[in-house]
Amino acid sequence: MHRFIIVGGGAGGLELATRLGDRYASPSKRHAAKAQVTLVDRYPTHIWKPLLHEVAAGSMDPFTQELEYAAQARWHGFEFQQGELAGIDRAAKRITLSAVADDDGAELLPPRDLEYDTLIIAIGSTTAFFGVKGAAEFSIALDTVSEAERFRKRLIAACMRAEHQVHERVESGPGTSASGEPRIQVAIVGGGATGVELSAELRNTAQVLSAYGLHKLDPRHDVGIVLIEAGSRILPALQERVSTATAELLTRLGVKVMTGETVAEVAPGIVRTASGKTIRADLTVWAAGIKAPPILGELDGLPVNRLGQIVVRRTLQTETDDNIFALGDCAACAWPGNERNVPPRAQAAHQQASFLMKSFAARLENRPLPEFTYRDFGSLVSLGHFSAVGNLMGGVIGGNMLIEGLFARFMYMSLYRLHIAALHGYPRMVLDTFAHWLRRSTLPRVKLH
Structure with a gap:
């Protein structure tokens, strides 16, 4: 079977692993599994990164919003391996994961090698301190x-x-x-x-x-x-x-x-x-x-730009290896008609994950791969319980419109719900929304300890 390995369980990586697992790795009465899908992440759980400011402010309890990778893998037919990317051997089509330790420093998992036919790098970004003293x-x-x-x-x-x-x-x-x-x-x-x-x-x-x-x-x-x-x-x-x-x-x-x-x-x-x-x-x-994680500049012959992002073609394949793809914040992908690359936003990662589903269908059938085109639907910024502001663009309204207040707040909240729907389907998303509302109605609005 074709071996897909996705490194990084962020918004794009986890959505892609879920959809690949559902389509190709989960056997059914009508067809056998066609591929082996493995998701790699250094942490055991996933949380939507745009929510971290709410965790920091205490307005969201992370333990009610985290998703365990092992559970998602069980439900959607893929395999989860915990570990941090340590290196790639492109000739052998193999990646190396570093050891995993517990909170006391004892080794839980040793360093491991995993072999792939198609590798997707989606390890996101990290904070850039720009060399500021003491930052x-x-x-x-x-x-x-x-x-x-x-x-x-x-x-x-x-x-x-x-x-x-x-x-x-x-x-x-x-x-x-x-x-x-x-x-x-x-x-x-x-x-x-x-x-x-x-x-x-x-x-x-x-x-x-x-x-x-x-x-x-x-x-x-x-x-x-x-x-x-x-x-x-x-x-x-x-x-x-x-x-x-x-x-x-x-x-x-x-x-x-x-x-x-x-x-x-x-x-x-x-x-x-x-x-x-x-x-x-x-x-x-x-x-x-933000900047790309430093490990990307140490990988086997993969070119990176000045921000440390992997340079990819419009197919999201790396410039030097057709078997390696990159998406999300860690990928530098051209945006036709714009001076800058595709921006590092959750909506871009979501679009690229959906695009790669079509690409991999073509790849398994030895057909030419399509080219990715980013569609900017605008941006929204939450001001907590007070308000929200943003602009809707292009594909949403056919123009450009400033929005704020209750409508903008509703649109902002719907972004996370769409992410949940991509991982679990719309019925479970509705149930999750209702359960979240029940929790909020019986608990303090801010975590107090």
Whole structure:
């Protein structure tokens, strides 16, 4: 049987493994299995990465949203192997996975080799610190669930500590510390979608933590949120009118937006900018950019661009090997009619996964492969329970329209539901939505511990 190996269980990789397993690897009464499909990921569970800012703010419990790869593999006919990609031998058509250790450092699985006929690399992206002094050591990135949970716990601890600093309250009155600043200040570096969404979610979190009595701080004045963007406006990848509308909404929520400020150094308790400003930061989140994982530059003869992404043709095949494909954030694919490549968005990964299903049908029948064309349906940015903004484009409305408010919020929430439908089908998606609503109606709006 043809051996498909998909490395990376993100939005695109997991959707592709599920659909390949359903079509080719699951035997039925009418036909035998035609292919062996294996999914590889370094973690045992999947969570939709655009939700990590909600995990960090505590407005989503990750353990109710995580999907176990082994369970998905059992339901859809593919195999799951836990491990991190360590190397590729293109001549032998074989990949090497590194060992897997438990929380105490003991080895769970040894290094292994897996053989393939078609290899798909979909390992996503990681945070880019751009060589900024102290950024990697003294700020928190939101690449994984554990990092998001680490930030959430540190935020609650900071609120509880500030609550007991009563001497400052006596000296300066409610609302500010003795220095005139908020008692707690969170600095978010990067005014892209992650930074903007996190800043809005944190404002809601501060209100809920106060309502449940975890602190008696004024959630608007005692908890400061600063959003720092090096460019001239936040959300630089979106249209200016979307950026302007978002900045106005954040300002009304009490978020301080600083544009045109490049961060030069992150140190314990402070952030310094290139213009000489020093910003107090009890917690610093780094959301200033992404890059491809470093392992891609070490693979056997696969060319990468300056961002470390694998350069692929319009068929999503690598330039040097027709048996290796790449999709999602880790792939540099040309976007005809545009100066830049296909953007690193979840909708692009979803489109590429759907495209590869057609390509692999042609590949198994020895037919020529089609070429991928990205369709931009617009972008949406959530401002938590307060609002959402975005623009719909092209294939949705036949033009370009700014949307905000309740309709934009509904559209944003539907993106995740469509991802669930791609993994489980629409009937189970409806049941999952109902179950999620029941959980939300019986639990606090923010995780409190």
